[in-house]
Amino acid sequence: xxxxxxxTIRKNVCPLDCPDTCSMLVTVRDGVxxxxxxxxxxxxxxxxxxxxxxxxxxxxxxxxxxxxxxxxVGRKGEGRFEPIAWDxxxxxxxxxxxxxxxxxxxxxxxxxxSYYGTMGKIQASSLDRRFFHRLGTSKLDxxxxxxxxxxxxxxxxxxxxxxxDPLAVPGCKFLxxxxxxxxxxxxxxxxxxxxxxxxxxxxxxxxxxxxxxxARKSDWHIQPRxxxxxxxxxxxxxxxxxxxxxxxxxxxxxxxxxxxxxxxVLNDYPPERVAAITAVDVATIEAFAHRLxxxxxxxxxxxxxxxRHRGGGMAVRTIACLPAVIGSWRHAGGGAMLSTSxxxxxxxxxxxxxxxxxxxxxxxxxNQLGEALLGELxxxxxxxxxxxxxxxxxxxxxxAKVLQGLARDDLFVVVHELxxxxxxxxxxxxxxATSQLEHVDLMGSxxxxxxxxxxxxxxxxxxxxxxxxxxxxxAERMGFEPExxxxxxxxxxxxxxxxxxxxxxxxxxxxxxxSVRLDLxxxxxxxxxxxxxxxxGKCELYSxxxxxxxxxxxPTYIPPLEDPQSRLDLAARYPIQxxxxxxxxxxxxxxxxSQRHRDHAGDPTVELSADDAQARDxxxxxxxxxxxxxxxxxxxxxxxxxxxxxxxxAAGIYWNKLSPSGSNANNTTSSALxxxxxxxxxxxxLVEIKSADE
Numbered sequence: 001x002x003x004x005x006x007x008t009i010r011k012n013v014c015p016l017d018c019p020d021t022c023s024m025l026v027t028v029r030d031g032v033x034x035x036x037x038x039x040x041x042x043x044x045x046x047x048x049x050x051x052x053x054x055x056x057x058x059x060x061x062x063x064x065x066x067x068x069x070x071x072x073v074g075r076k077g078e079g080r081f082e083p084i085a086w087d088x089x090x091x092x093x094x095x096x097x098x099x100x101x102x103x104x105x106x107x108x109x110x111x112x113x114s115y116y117g118t119m120g121k122i123q124a125s126s127l128d129r130r131f132f133h134r135l136g137t138s139k140l141d142x143x144x145x146x147x148x149x150x151x152x153x154x155x156x157x158x159x160x161x162x163x164x165d166p167l168a169v170p171g172c173k174f175l176x177x178x179x180x181x182x183x184x185x186x187x188x189x190x191x192x193x194x195x196x197x198x199x200x201x202x203x204x205x206x207x208x209x210x211x212x213x214x215a216r217k218s219d220w221h222i223q224p225r226x227x228x229x230x231x232x233x234x235x236x237x238x239x240x241x242x243x244x245x246x247x248x249x250x251x252x253x254x255x256x257x258x259x260x261x262x263x264x265v266l267n268d269y270p271p272e273r274v275a276a277i278t279a280v281d282v283a284t285i286e287a288f289a290h291r292l293x294x295x296x297x298x299x300x301x302x303x304x305x306x307x308r309h310r311g312g313g314m315a316v317r318t319i320a321c322l323p324a325v326i327g328s329w330r331h332a333g334g335g336a337m338l339s340t341s342x343x344x345x346x347x348x349x350x351x352x353x354x355x356x357x358x359x360x361x362x363x364x365x366x367n368q369l370g371e372a373l374l375g376e377l378x379x380x381x382x383x384x385x386x387x388x389x390x391x392x393x394x395x396x397x398x399x400a401k402v403l404q405g406l407a408r409d410d411l412f413v414v415v416h417e418l419x420x421x422x423x424x425x426x427x428x429x430x431x432x433a434t435s436q437l438e439h440v441d442l443m444g445s446x447x448x449x450x451x452x453x454x455x456x457x458x459x460x461x462x463x464x465x466x467x468x469x470x471x472x473x474x475a476e477r478m479g480f481e482p483e484x485x486x487x488x489x490x491x492x493x494x495x496x497x498x499x500x501x502x503x504x505x506x507x508x509x510x511x512x513x514x515s516v517r518l519d520l521x522x523x524x525x526x527x528x529x530x531x532x533x534x535x536x537g538k539c540e541l542y543s544x545x546x547x548x549x550x551x552x553x554x555p556t557y558i559p560p561l562e563d564p565q566s567r568l569d570l571a572a573r574y575p576i577q578x579x580x581x582x583x584x585x586x587x588x589x590x591x592x593x594s595q596r597h598r599d600h601a602g603d604p605t606v607e608l609s610a611d612d613a614q615a616r617d618x619x620x621x622x623x624x625x626x627x628x629x630x631x632x633x634x635x636x637x638x639x640x641x642x643x644x645x646x647x648x649x650a651a652g653i654y655w656n657k658l659s660p661s662g663s664n665a666n667n668t669t670s671s672a673l674x675x676x677x678x679x680x681x682x683x684x685x686l687v688e689i690k691s692a693d694e
Contacts, residue, residue, distance in 0.1 A: 011515070
């Protein structure tokens, strides 16, 4: 049968905040995308997509898509709007921004708020940054997900947080998912781990306070108390040095501070003390240390779950020392894997132009949005908020305070979105956004080493416009220099720049091939030679830079801010440590408005131990209220055996307006920050749980 002449297949790229960054084959017939599947020729995607993206066309063509600009006609939070023209919307935004910039408060009274609803370099971090830098607005410190772990890891292994090559994982013999629910959040890496199990008889271990889907499918689940990962790692080091398992040759050649770290762990972190802190028994600590050291290549898949408490940066820094202590960096596939994104030499300074921002401009941490909107931070009051690629009403911590700020009648709020999210309900102007199939983008990854091009495969639906197009229109209306706001192809060429790992990768080649591997060896073993991109050129088990920055220069354990062992007063009222990891049917709050995804996800749940349920007269499936001084939410009790007594898990994120109590788990989380990097402390959260009437 001859091919349909009206049908073409385009290579698009998944835009989600996920390390897999999948290559997708999209069939387009008469201008309509009719089929979407994983690219079988892509080295990492290998022909399959996660359950969320497999139905992405439902999202693109949803009847609930925002299709035209809107202006608010009801009260803030009601979500009542009427259509307006694009010109009117752009005029209104530009006029309000100009008036604020010219006022006594100045342009710093305007705050952009975004994260990675799309991961593309063009639609997530190019003309948006240029526009707000040129206008002179407050800057946003985008720290909600990964900043603490990034800083801690880079203190140890250096600039770029270089990681093991995921494609070398099938050669490993001992694989540790530490704070990573890899089955759901990095499924293509999980398939490579399964390949290692089949090929090499590799053992798969999961270290997690929660019996996650990954833990259930692993060969060994180690279950520490929340926030105690650093103590566990220090206990492993004690056993490794005590029992002569350290790689002394690699330590002497490739590290700084090994004798100091050795003395600390041998003196301060014996297995008995670590067992008391972590609730992991001594025998398990000792067996784990021996197997991690002896079964090489061993790989630790670090993820960001462990860093969402006060000592999160130090926890990642501490675990990142282990591969150097045991010498696993010697091997292809061995060592640690946090993020591959540092291997990409994109010219982000050229793309975002921070030089356009006036000297002395303040920076607001996105985790303190509630404080910013309520005037509790230094500097001028926030009088305008522009939200894109994010849904802070649902995902930001200290939710009650955020919603109180968004409800201010004198706050001018613009939201650029695909759907009427919780945040949209508080907007004054709503702008309809394009999906990934309707705009051009350049994609890196934080889970593999491919540079990828995303073409416009279909024309924008309705009146939808991309982020880049909207910022071009706003810049023109504001009278900004047109050369600062060029077309997408020019921006991609600027981003590709002249970085060494991007050698030979051009826009033309990307358009032709779709995906090109970075200019790296295959397989890539970044520290096999013992050379690290740190100030010393070695893995810094002792860090002079940390000492200068006011931190302990050696790995240590920092308890959570809300820990039953150290906060007896708070734990007397709120004795349960609540974790709120992602639900597999959603990605943060993306897909939470889809009826299909909600049907698969079911009602919000809180998983708690049978002992904790019995003590509170809570039955399986009954409605409960989870609460603390910050707020509350309702969920169904789930007695799954997945947590220890004193721990609970409420997977999300559900939209507030689609939740039974009009709130989600972030109504209980705090805006306290991590030890380094200004990160969020979502998992540093003591609550109580009680039965609630339906």
